[in-house]
Amino acid sequence: xxxxxxxxxxxxxxxxxxxxxxxxxxxxxxxxxxxxxxxxxxxxxxxxxxxxxxxxxxxxxxxxxxxxxxxxxxxxxxxxxxxxxxxxxxxxxxxxxxxxxxxxxxxxxxxxxxxxxxxxxxxxxxxxxxxxxxxxxxxxxxxxxxxxxxxxxxxxxxxxxxxxxxxxxxxxxxxxxxxxxxxxxxxxxxxxxx
Numbered sequence: 001x002x003x004x005x006x007x008x009x010x011x012x013x014x015x016x017x018x019x020x021x022x023x024x025x026x027x028x029x030x031x032x033x034x035x036x037x038x039x040x041x042x043x044x045x046x047x048x049x050x051x052x053x054x055x056x057x058x059x060x061x062x063x064x065x066x067x068x069x070x071x072x073x074x075x076x077x078x079x080x081x082x083x084x085x086x087x088x089x090x091x092x093x094x095x096x097x098x099x100x101x102x103x104x105x106x107x108x109x110x111x112x113x114x115x116x117x118x119x120x121x122x123x124x125x126x127x128x129x130x131x132x133x134x135x136x137x138x139x140x141x142x143x144x145x146x147x148x149x150x151x152x153x154x155x156x157x158x159x160x161x162x163x164x165x166x167x168x169x170x171x172x173x174x175x176x177x178x179x180x181x182x183x184x185x186x187x188x189x190x191x192x193x194x
Contacts, residue, residue: 009047011037013061016044016054021102025110028054052116055107059120062100063127069097070131082139083183086132086155090179093159094172101159128152147186154182 015037019027028051033044048054069092093101111118129148136143143151162175170178 004047008039008043009057010061012039012044012047013057016048016058017061017103018099020058020106021099025106030054052114055110055114055117056120058103059107059117059124062104063124065097065100067127067131070135077139079139079141079184082136082141083180085135085139086151086183087176087180090155090158091172091176093155094162094175098163102163105160105163125152150186151183154186155179158182 012033016028016033019032019036023032030044030048030051031041033039033054034041037043044054048057069089107117108121111121129145129152132148132151133143133145136148158175158179162172
């Protein structure tokens with residue numbers, strides 16, 4: 001048996017993510033991931049023993065990619081720049097990383113029936129709130145936990161609505177304008193709540 005290979009594990013998780021986005025949770029089986037990744041039969045089950053482990057592997061891989069994107073976000077100075085950085089993240093979620101976000105939405109739905117998956121996704125949500133707080137702090141803005149949660153929920157809702165069909169109905173620029181307006185409202189409420 002060949003040694004464990006981190007790059008192969010990442011490719012398998014990426015293939016599983018693509019399957020989730022395209023086929024939904026029902027299509028996520030080890031054999032299909034092997035085929036999607038172009039690996040020999042049995043490779044996925046070697047790296048992810050159970051379907052639960054495979055789903056958690058997708059969560060971890062999506063989290064790594066998402067957080068790497070946030071870490072690369074330019075330093076934002078002031079509310080307008082922070083808003084623009086967040087809107088840029090929405091744009092990326094709907095274009096470059098659409099598959100990642102569709103897969104994660106599938107997993108959030110699936111987590112209603114899988115407590116272990118729910119725990120992994122809860123950790124991801126908390127990490128997202130912390131990253132939003134960090135982005136604001138780098139921009140010289142203090143937000144509290146409630147406001148960070150509002151922003152994460154707001155962005156998640158906008159991305160969910162767009163990737164499930166309304167982007168085609170309204171167009172990407174309209175969706176981004178909605179995001180810009182909604183984020184501005186949260187920032188304005190932050191100012192009033194001081």
